Amino acid sequence: MKLKYILPILFIALFTTACSSDDDNNNNTQINEVEGLTKIQDIVNSNHTIELFNKTGIFYTGYNHVTFRIKNTDDDTYYQNANISWMPMMQMPTMQHSCPRSTIEKVAGKQTIYEGTVVYQMTGMDGSGWSLTFNYTIDGVDYSVTDTITVSQNSNQNVTSVMASDETRYIIALIEPENPIIGINDLTVGLYKMESMMSFPKIEDYTITLDPRMPGMGNHSSPNNTDLSYNISDNLYHGDLSLTMTGYWVLNLKLLNDANTIIKGEDVTEENPKSSLYLELEF
The missing domain is CATH 2.60.40 (Immunoglobulin-like)
Structure with a gap:
């Protein structure tokens, strides 16, 4: 075969191999940052979805360690730099109160993951009683989102x-x-x-x-x-x-x-x- 035919074929083969390798590398570098956790629920506004995770997928009375990430609902990407705070609230017939909670911090070594702890003193079944509000800032813009949550009774007094x-x-x-x-x-x-x-x-x-x-x-x-x-x-x-x-x-x-x-x-x-x-x- 003449050289003028061989060179284009070799070029195409090398280009195809390089593209395939790049795709494989991209797939391999996609890390599931919530691996081993179960989603509790999504809290959604018109711009974003805040995803809540822990080991069980359930809020229980007592001490809860919670993992968060914020998703852009337009393109399903997750934000790496957000300032976020939260306010759990129990609405009772004649009063309302919050509960012990930590600040929310970015998890070291993670790109999109935040974490905090909250202590629920009482149950709130079927979305009655407890709600959870997040106030957060992304790229200098302030947002807020609130939704009801369910808190189940722990089997023991913890x-x-x-x-x-x-x-x-x-x-x-x-x-x-x-x-x-x-x-x-x-x-x-x-x-x-x-x-x-x-x-x-x-x-x-x-x-x-x-x-x-x-x-x-x-x-x-x-x-x-x-x-x-x-x-x-x-x-x-x-x-x-x-x-x-x-x-x-x-x-x-x-x-x-x-x-x-x-x-x-x-x-x-x-x-x-x-x-x-x-x-x-x-x-």
């Missing part, structure tokens, strides 16, 4: 709201262990103060004593527990929880303020089998 002797309402939420084991577990809780109907700041430098019991087994306790103390690195309270067997446990607590005065909770005795301040877990 959050409690109590009035203490200092006339302040506190909220304590169980965070870890998420998957308890027989042995020593890292126990982590969040402690919040109801400053107003809309403000629930975290509380520093208190102490929470721990006495786990098994009501179905003679209300016995367990060895090697440690009380919970404040950790400045994550603004949460940490201690050691010893679980000697599977089953239903009541985590009896006492709340001590920064002056080491008990402001809520009591010792467990034969006459008083459970503190008025407690959380539950079962495994």
Whole structure:
């Protein structure tokens, strides 16, 4: 075959191979940034869709870790640089209130993913009661979107709201262990103060004593527990929880303020089998 015919054929072949390689590389670099998560719901306005994810796809009473991303509804792309805040709201017959929540932050190492935590004190089934509002800014333009949400009841009391002797309402939420084991577990809780109907700041430098019991087994306790103390690195309270067997446990607590005065909770005795301040877990 003459050279003038061979050269065009080689050029076409090389061009086709290069295009195919580029396509393959583009496909390989598409990363699913919400892999392993389940969508809770979409909250939509005329410009954008805010997608909400967590591990279960359900909001439960107690501590919820939530992952977000914002989609442009015109071209289905996701925004990499947005400033976003949120306001959960419970509408009751005669009043409304919010709940403890973190700020929303961009996840390090992710292009389009944001995250935050929220503590729901009560249920809101079938879209009644709870709503969620997002206010956000993209490229200097402000947007807002609101929708109702469903909050299901956790099977155990993993959050409690109590009035203490200092006339302040506190909220304590169980965070870890998420998957308890027989042995020593890292126990982590969040402690919040109801400053107003809309403000629930975290509380520093208190102490929470721990006495786990098994009501179905003679209300016995367990060895090697440690009380919970404040950790400045994550603004949460940490201690050691010893679980000697599977089953239903009541985590009896006492709340001590920064002056080491008990402001809520009591010792467990034969006459008083459970503190008025407690959380539950079962495994």
